[in-house]
Amino acid sequence: MFELFKSMMKEEWRMHSSFFGDRGFALFPVVVASISMLLSLSMIIFGRIISQAEVLLGLHYLLLFMGSMVGGFGLLGREVMNRRFGQASLLAYSSRTLPISERVIFSNFIVKDVIYYLFLYVLPFTVGFMAGAVILDLQYSFFMLLTTLFLSFCTGLSLVFLLSTIYANLGKKALFLIFMIPIVFLIFFQGIRFDILYELPPLVFYLAPSLDILITCLALVLVPSIVSLIFLRVDYSQSQKHYKNQFREITESLGFYGYSHFMAKDYLDFSRSEGGAGKIVFSFLVPVLLVWLFLPQLLKAVPGLDILVVFAVVVGMMASSMYNWLVEFDMFSSYAFLPLTVPDVLRSKLNSYSLLNVFPLIVVVIATVYAGRMNDMVHIILLFIAVSMYVVSVTIYLTGLNTTFSLYSAGTFASYVLAIGPVVLAMIFLAQLNFHLVLASVLLIPLSVLVLKRSFVKCGRWEV
Template sequence: MFDIFKSMLKEEWRMHSNLFGNNGFSFFPVFIFMFTFFVSLVLPIFREIFTYTQIALGMHYLFLLLGGMVGAFGLIGREFMNRRFGQASLIAYSSRTLPVSERLIFANFLAKDIVYYFVLYVLPFIAGFALAAALIPAGNFHSPVILLTLLLTLSLSFMIGLSMVFFLSTVYAHSGKLLTSGFLAGCISLLFISGNLDSGSFYSLPSLSFFLRPSKSQFLLSSVLIIFPSALSLIFLKVDFPQAKKSFPNSFSRLCGEFGSYRYAAFVAKDILDLKRSEGGFGKLIFSFLLPAALIWTLLSALGTVLPVLNTLILFSLVLGVLSSSMYNWLTEYDIFASYACFPLRVSDMMRSKLNSYLFLNLVPFILLILLTFNKDSGILLPALLLFLSISFYMVSILVYLTGLSPSINLYNGRTFALYTFSVMPILLVNVILSMFGPFYMLVDLLLLPLAFYLLAQGFRKWDRIESPRF
């Protein structure tokens, strides 16, 4: 068993280092350490706005979502490898050729994810935070015992998120429609009951409760939330080995016809079909967008009752603009320009087509924001919508300029991720501060639009100079 575990660790490192280069990928945890350190240096300022428990809450839910994202990335590994590298495969999906059980292989896969991403994400974060806490008066966080407890509880939050997504993947393998319907109903319920939840509801996360009030019961409950879903996933594991290729009816011509004479009709139709037929299909809208949006809306609603100076709808518009940029990743995840090299197309033509598909997908958050605004405060509909559109357009322009048609790959390069973070974080911080003075201060974000258009033009020229894409 340990040999499989070691081989999976080596495989994960080699896959990432081949994709991003040894130096680029090695810098990624270093950047997380440095970024956390410099952000933590302003912790005394945060303490004037947020309490000790609120800062702890944000950290633990961040790592809960991070664990979920890592688990979700593991789920699409098979399709990603098959679409990007047809001749390659992960050890986890080679159980037919190995003289060991599928359950043993996937138990190692889960353990590998926990260890690998603990070193990649959790440890650099804690190290940066601990160094900053040692240099500044960080209140309750200054104690070495508290820092060690934080390391343990953030790790627990991370593993809870990962094991939950691993369990959901097993449910999805048995009944995708049931899981999708349940999640959609859950997201809608969260959006509408959020106003009736108090801030204390979010402190019931066992790992967070253990950090705030250490007790054996909370530690045991956290362990149960990690072990029980993982055990169920392994017991009811379902790995499909289809004997025949999938076949679909010809929908391309019909979709193109519905778009009429629209210039990018064929490209948008292809993106819709790719999204529909890829792993998870339109379920990506639920798992990768609606579910996080519902959780963030619920958190912001509870935070708004504690800090009335924060405008919940404006902050949610800001977050929604950031979340929507992930849709560009979906559209470019499996498509590579080499497949179109025989056509009279440039890389920039493909980028423009993806941006058109991105605009269509943005109708989902746009409508969601309109419904929430009318339900809560229709008076700030205009600034909320303009903020969302400005941030969404700016975020995707940064992605286009820095990553081209491979954002899911290039963002794992430490240098690229650093440039992306420093291009985005100051804008988001300024918007959070401006939101405290009034919603119509958000109109200043319209100044981002000329910058976004400039970045897009530069990005098109930059990636057109690339003669042969790497992937």
């Protein structure tokens, strides 16, 4: 078993290093550490209004949210075993020929991914934060912080993994149950005290280490993961799937779009792939619901920030993940025999992305209504649209059709953060000065159009 795990680890490194070179991929954690150190050094400014305990609170919930965004493994069981991702044929896809059970293979696949997240994100994030803390003479325990942040990450991952496995087994029947969970939490959080958030087990373990809390932390990670693996759907279909020809019907209904044929193809690819609508639920809606549940409490640590503005900005940034779904398994070589250019394909993906943005837009509208801010609806929607457009335009400029892999390049990721981070922070703090300054976000729209035009010129030079 260890030989399989070791081979998968090597395979992951070789796959990424073949895209960016050994140095480009190896420097990715350095960029994460640098960003984290800047976050830590910002305590020079915010140290007077945020205590160290509140900083720890924010860090642990940040890692919890990150884990929840990558925890949809339950939707990947059959897809990982049966399908080639792009041009990379991995060990896991040889499951029919290996004398090992599919669950053992997939278990190794998940552990391999978690280990990579540890070394690509959690460890460098902790190292960078500690480096800034040392400069500011703040006292934190490095090994304890690394342990508890990793446990927070794995807690979010394992809980969403369990929910996605339930969905994979029960399908649409499970959606009612899954959506009832945040509703129950929303009711529960109505009168919650801020200090209740400190009861997150990994954070409790950092603040007051004990064997009982450690066992609780491990149980929150291992029990949902084991249950998910037991009920993971990795079976192979014994019969062919048949679908009604919907291409013309969808194309005609989208006729007002210039790229309706491509959008119809994107929809059919998306809906017929494993997980289907579940990808929207578990890689976008579940993390967004978690943000909406916890954000009001977490922002109590930073008085003065407009919760709805921060939420709209966060949702606008998270919405760009939908562009990743559209290009994840679709390479330009699939279109090479057609009289098309790379910019044509990019424009078609942008049209599909614009249509998918209806989902996060509805979330933002519901949040605005729920907050009793109907008078601010135009400001919030404009902010969301501007941030979503800007983030996806930067993503396209830097990565083109290879978003999933390209962002693991140190240089690309650094450029991505530097292009987006200051802009979204400026939007948040402008709203703190005066809410109506949110309207300045409209300037991001022509800027986004300019970036997209340059993206098309840049990508048009690519040889494919």
